Amino acid sequence: MYLLIIFLPLFSSISLGFFGRLIGFYGSTIISIICLFLSFLVSIFIFFEIGLNGHIIYIDIFTWIISDNINIKWNFLFDNLTSSMLIIITFISTLVHLYSFDYMKTDPHFQRFISFLGIFTFFMLILVTSGNLLQLFLGWEGVGLASYLLINFWFTRLAANKAALKALVINRIGDLALLFAILLLLQIFEGTLDFNIMFSLVPLISNYHIHLFSFNFHYLSLISFFLIIGAIGKSAQLGLHTWLPDAMEGPTPVSALIHAATMVTAGVFLIIRFSPIIEFSPIMLNFLTLVGAFTAFFAAFTGIFQHDIKKVIAYSTCSQLGYMIFCCGLSHYNVSLFHLFNHAFFKALLFLSAGSIIHASNNEQDMRRMGSLVSFLPLTYSLMLIGSLALIGFPFLTGFYSKDVILEITNLFRNSNLPSFFGILACWLGILAAFFTSFYSFRLIYLTFFNNMNSSRKFSQTIYESSFLTIFVLILLAICSIFSGYFFKEFFLGLGIDCWINSIFIWPENNYFLESEFLYIKFKWLPFLFTLFGFVVATFLNLLTIKFVNYLNYLNNFFFLINKKWFFDFIFNKVFVYPLLNFGYLISYKNLDRGFLELIGPFGLSILIKRISIFIIFLQTGQIIHYIFFILYSLFFILYSILFSLPIFNLFIIFFISIFYII
Numbered sequence: 001m002y003l004l005i006i007f008l009p010l011f012s013s014i015s016l017g018f019f020g021r022l023i024g025f026y027g028s029t030i031i032s033i034i035c036l037f038l039s040f041l042v043s044i045f046i047f048f049e050i051g052l053n054g055h056i057i058y059i060d061i062f063t064w065i066i067s068d069n070i071n072i073k074w075n076f077l078f079d080n081l082t083s084s085m086l087i088i089i090t091f092i093s094t095l096v097h098l099y100s101f102d103y104m105k106t107d108p109h110f111q112r113f114i115s116f117l118g119i120f121t122f123f124m125l126i127l128v129t130s131g132n133l134l135q136l137f138l139g140w141e142g143v144g145l146a147s148y149l150l151i152n153f154w155f156t157r158l159a160a161n162k163a164a165l166k167a168l169v170i171n172r173i174g175d176l177a178l179l180f181a182i183l184l185l186l187q188i189f190e191g192t193l194d195f196n197i198m199f200s201l202v203p204l205i206s207n208y209h210i211h212l213f214s215f216n217f218h219y220l221s222l223i224s225f226f227l228i229i230g231a232i233g234k235s236a237q238l239g240l241h242t243w244l245p246d247a248m249e250g251p252t253p254v255s256a257l258i259h260a261a262t263m264v265t266a267g268v269f270l271i272i273r274f275s276p277i278i279e280f281s282p283i284m285l286n287f288l289t290l291v292g293a294f295t296a297f298f299a300a301f302t303g304i305f306q307h308d309i310k311k312v313i314a315y316s317t318c319s320q321l322g323y324m325i326f327c328c329g330l331s332h333y334n335v336s337l338f339h340l341f342n343h344a345f346f347k348a349l350l351f352l353s354a355g356s357i358i359h360a361s362n363n364e365q366d367m368r369r370m371g372s373l374v375s376f377l378p379l380t381y382s383l384m385l386i387g388s389l390a391l392i393g394f395p396f397l398t399g400f401y402s403k404d405v406i407l408e409i410t411n412l413f414r415n416s417n418l419p420s421f422f423g424i425l426a427c428w429l430g431i432l433a434a435f436f437t438s439f440y441s442f443r444l445i446y447l448t449f450f451n452n453m454n455s456s457r458k459f460s461q462t463i464y465e466s467s468f469l470t471i472f473v474l475i476l477l478a479i480c481s482i483f484s485g486y487f488f489k490e491f492f493l494g495l496g497i498d499c500w501i502n503s504i505f506i507w508p509e510n511n512y513f514l515e516s517e518f519l520y521i522k523f524k525w526l527p528f529l530f531t532l533f534g535f536v537v538a539t540f541l542n543l544l545t546i547k548f549v550n551y552l553n554y555l556n557n558f559f560f561l562i563n564k565k566w567f568f569d570f571i572f573n574k575v576f577v578y579p580l581l582n583f584g585y586l587i588s589y590k591n592l593d594r595g596f597l598e599l600i601g602p603f604g605l606s607i608l609i610k611r612i613s614i615f616i617i618f619l620q621t622g623q624i625i626h627y628i629f630f631i632l633y634s635l636f637f638i639l640y641s642i643l644f645s646l647p648i649f650n651l652f653i654i655f656f657i658s659i660f661y662i663i
Contacts, residue, residue: 002057002078005042005086006125008035009093013118020111028111029101032118036094039121043086050083051491056502058131058196065134069191075131077195081503084337085128085269088344092261093121095473099352100253102469103359113153117257120146124262128269133182133193136270140178140234143263144171150258151250163246170243174233174267181226188219199276199505206280220277224284227274228291235267235321238295242568244318248310252355255310259317260348268324268340272333276505285329285510286422292326293426295319300436304443308365309357312444313350316391319433320347326426327406331510334500335409338492339402342485346390346398349477353384356466356474357448362459367447374449376463381449383474388441390481392531393434401485405493407431407527408516434527438534446542 012035016028023031049055057078065072097117104110123142130136144167152164182193188205189198208219231237236244244264248255258264271278271288278284296319303315320343327336358365360377374381386397393403410427453460465471491497495514598604 001042002046002059002076005039005046005090006076006122006129008039008042009118009121009125011035013115013122016111016118017115020115023111025105025110028114032097032114033094033101035118036090036097036121039125040090040094043083043090046078047083047087050078051080051499054080054499060131070186071191072132072134072193074135075194076129077131078129079503080499081269081272081337082128084341085265086125088265088341089121089124089128089261092344092348093117093257095348095476096253096257096352099256099355099470099473100251102467103253103355104251109153113150113251116146116149116153117253120150120257120262124266127266131195133185133195133198136273137178137182140230140266140270141175143266144168144175144234147247147254147258147263150254151247153250153254157249160249163243163249167243167247170240171233173240174230177226177233178230178270181223181230184219184223184226188223195273202276202280218281218283221281221284224274224278224281225287227270227278228284228288231267231270231325232291233267234270235264235325236318237267237291237322237325238298241295241299241318242572245306245311245314248308248314252310252351252358255314256348256351256355259314259351260344264317264321265340265344268321268328268336271325271328272337272504275328275331275333278328279331279505279507279510285331287329289326289329289426290422292322292324292329293429294322296322296326296433297429297436298322300433300440304436304440306440307368309354309367309370309444309448310351310365312367312440313347313354316350316437316440317347319437320391322433323403323406323430326430327409329426330409331506332406332409332513333504333506334492335402335405335513337504338488339406341488341492342390342398342402345477345480345484346387349383349387349474349481350391352470352474352477353380353387356380356470357384359466360463362462364455367444369454370448371451371455372449372453373463376460377449377465379465379471380474383471383478384449385445386478386481388445392438392441392534393527394531395528396486398481398483398485401489402492403434404524404527405513405516407434408519408524409513411519411523411526412512412515431526431530435530435534438531439538442535442538443542446538451542 012032015031016023020028050057057076059076059078061074061076063071064074097114100114100117104113107113120143123139123146125139126142127136127139130139148164148168151167152160154160185193185198188208189201192198202220206220209216210219210222211217233240247258250258278288299315299318299322303312303319306312306315320339324336324339324343327333327339357370357373357377357380360380361370361373364370390397390399393399407427407430410423410430412423466474491499493513
């Protein structure tokens with residue numbers, strides 16, 4: 001039963017990929033939804049047996065790699081962390097498949113799209129169920145490949161090609177860092193990457209140092225650093241975040257699946273899985289906290305100046321992932337996992353609602369060209385509003401139960417691993433991110449649903465509410481966005497719950513979750529007040545007249561800077577991409593590939609043979625006097641070499657040089 005959850009999506013992907021045209025549209029939908037729904041049912045049984053009953057299942061399949069002292073097995077680990085992730089992945093993937101049946105039904109390559117969705121789900125399931133790091137790395141690379149295929153699904157569009165390549169290349173940086181971590185772990189643990197073995201031996205090497213470049217590095221800190229860089233690349237944290245907004249070039253169901261349940265959540269999962277190693281490195285915990293806090297603030301601030309409805313939600317994902325990473329830096333991995341769990345529901349709801357709006361608006365994505373859609377799409381508006389309220393942490397909706405806990409924990413500056421200045425900075429960055437989240441969420445609502453329509457009457461006559469299947473999926477996600485935080489709060493955060501003991505490690509001195517319950521009430525109100533303030537500012541600016549807004553024209557340059565995503569792409573291109581391209585062309589291509597390597601390879605050999613043949617042609621003059629001269633000259637040279645004992649190699653060289661000189 002446990003392996004069935006993994007291989008059902010693989011069966012769906014293979015059958016549709018190879019035989020989709022033969023099966024047809026309806027056959028493809030039936031096969032894929034049955035496989036995904038069965039996987040979801042199995043994940044519920046696994047959650048009941050493991051999550052609620054405290055069991056751990058370890059399945060050994062076969063030995064994968066044996067080389068010298070390296071012994072890697074193909075095995076699966078099902079613990080509470082895995083069971084929670086399985087619920088998210090299979091549920092969101094099932095709903096995305098249902099949504100795609102209506103959203104992509106007119107696409108001629110529908111079967112290929114559903115096949116790619118299945119392989120995406122399969123690799124993510126491999127990632128979260130892996131019992132060793134190398135198998136996890138296989139799933140890690142698999143979701144990267146699947147995301148490339150899905151972002152580039154409409155491969156005839158140049159923007160989709162560029163976005164897919166950008167996602168693939170930037171993720172290679174994180175993949176390379178994770179590969180370095182694998183090599184370091186192989187060295188220190190004598191050829192095993194099994195989680196159970198590694199995590200049980202970590203305390204024995206906690207004081208081990210390595211000497212590199214005249215410096216002593218804490219070994220576990222070095223491993224943690226590479227793991228964190230891998231998570232930064234996959235979870236689109238500040239610096240390696242530029243691929244995430246561009247990934248919106250793919251179909252909307254792809255965006256929902258990437259942002260809610262797969263791909264970007266893999267980085268957070270990696271950090272939580274390796275908590276027994278990262279906890280032994282206070283420096284890396286500080287690094288995690290600052291990276292996450294700055295990402296949450298930066299992405300939320302950038303999102304308020306975006307005009308593409310999908311890019312606004314994409315920056316929202318980047319910001320919420322910053323909260324999760326930032327919470328891991330505070331050593332509260334279960335709170336981070338809880339926010340990941342809640343975030344999956346309302347982020348899928350937001351993206352799929354945006355897809356419904358885009359379809360209704362004749363594929364228009366610019367919010368400035370929308371408006372007054374509340375009259376045409378009242379049901380979509382209600383569902384979009386629920387998702388937005390859950391995102392901003394409106395009281396008693398799903399986001400409130402995890403997001404506010406994270407911000408309350410940041411108000412406690414007694415973490416021995418975090419200097420008070422950094423703690424205060426991270427706290428205020430998180431609270432300001434909550435303000436900007438509220439601002440861009442209600443800006444999206446106003447521009448899309450309430451402002452005056454900026455299109456023709458003919459266009460307004462084509463706007464329609466989505467089909468029953470689409471609305472059904474959105475309603476299910478809306479219900480989860482309202483109630484899941486309340487129902488699962490005790491499971492993730494409840495006092496006395498021991499279900500995380502065997503999957504997450506936290507030093508007792510870092511575990512001050514209980515103290516956050518007794519935080520001063522004024523600090524508990526801060527996130528809500530800033531969220532309310534964001535709503536008020538968004539409403540006030542939306543009601544301003546154009547005449548008053550013109551007074552703000554002097555800020556246009558600043559707004560332009562933020563709208564262009566702080567020119568991160570431009571700076572990366574100037575500093576890294578163009579110099580590397582020039583080096584690749586001028587040095588690697590022109591001088592090495594087309595130069596040195598070709599001269600000593602087949603091309604150079606062909607030139608040498610051609611010149612020798614031309615030289616021999618010159619010798620064939622057809623005049624007997626020349627042949628007599630060559631024979632006498634050769635005899636004289638041979639006698640001369642015998643008398644003076646010249647080597648035979650020198651003999652031929654001097655002979656040919658002499659002939660060439662004479663000719």
